[in-house]
Amino acid sequence: MAYFINIIIILALLFVFKLAFIFILFYSDIRAVQKRDPAAKSFLEIVLLYQGLHALINHRIAHVLYKAHLFLLARALSQLGRFLTGIEIHPGATIGKRFFIDHGMGVVIGETTIIGDDVLLYQGSTLGGTGIVKGKRHPTIGNNVVVGAGAKVLGNITIGDNSYIGANAVVIKDVPPNSTVVGVPGRITKQDGKKMDISLDHVHVLDPIMQTIEELQDRVKDLEKK
Numbered sequence: 001m002a003y004f005i006n007i008i009i010i011l012a013l014l015f016v017f018k019l020a021f022i023f024i025l026f027y028s029d030i031r032a033v034q035k036r037d038p039a040a041k042s043f044l045e046i047v048l049l050y051q052g053l054h055a056l057i058n059h060r061i062a063h064v065l066y067k068a069h070l071f072l073l074a075r076a077l078s079q080l081g082r083f084l085t086g087i088e089i090h091p092g093a094t095i096g097k098r099f100f101i102d103h104g105m106g107v108v109i110g111e112t113t114i115i116g117d118d119v120l121l122y123q124g125s126t127l128g129g130t131g132i133v134k135g136k137r138h139p140t141i142g143n144n145v146v147v148g149a150g151a152k153v154l155g156n157i158t159i160g161d162n163s164y165i166g167a168n169a170v171v172i173k174d175v176p177p178n179s180t181v182v183g184v185p186g187r188i189t190k191q192d193g194k195k196m197d198i199s200l201d202h203v204h205v206l207d208p209i210m211q212t213i214e215e216l217q218d219r220v221k222d223l224e225k226k
Helices: 002-025 027-036 043-049 051-067 071-085 208-225
Strands: 126-128 152-154 179-182 187-190
Touching: 027 043, 027 051, 043 051, 051 071
Parallel strands: 126 152
Antiparallel strands: 179 187
16 A cells, blocks of 8 residues: 555656646746636646647657757657647747647648747647748748637748738738738738737727728718718
8 A cells, every 4th residue: 555655646746846847947838828818717727738838848849859850759749749739730840939829729830830929829720831842831920920710821921020810811921010911812901010919809800801892982972972
């Protein structure tokens, strides 16, 4: 009996040390989750149950192995992470600080993707390539960017800082900073040079097509008055 009690104590201590290790090394990422997701009730809940954080931790380790040219081991670890979380991040991808994947199921991030700081991805989004060419073939995402649910950002393009890619948008061209992109193919709506709120108000995202229609309607009304 004493033997089994000792085993349980050792396992419990290892679990506590693991939590402490994750808390110390990934504190800023955990805080990013807590800040952006109102459903997050505690640090412990985030560490134990948020698959986006687990996928990120797994990727950080796989990326180190990839940079050390242990490609097979790195890829095996990334596939394990995909199996456990439903999130596929190639170990070659470069990801900045305070990265958050909300919900996460179906997210795909390609090998040569570069992601800046304070980026938020929603479920089903893809940062992918457009061909079989070698070299840089995946997007570069700036700082403070939001990629909405189901959005596809494809090819060696750049998404500028403080931009928002709307849900289900398909983006295949560069996006300047402080922009909103919606539709298929993606159309750009400038946000008056203002930094977007990372909290993401889906309701008030501007649609450039509707803006154009409304402007035409206003012009017609002005002409009718004259």
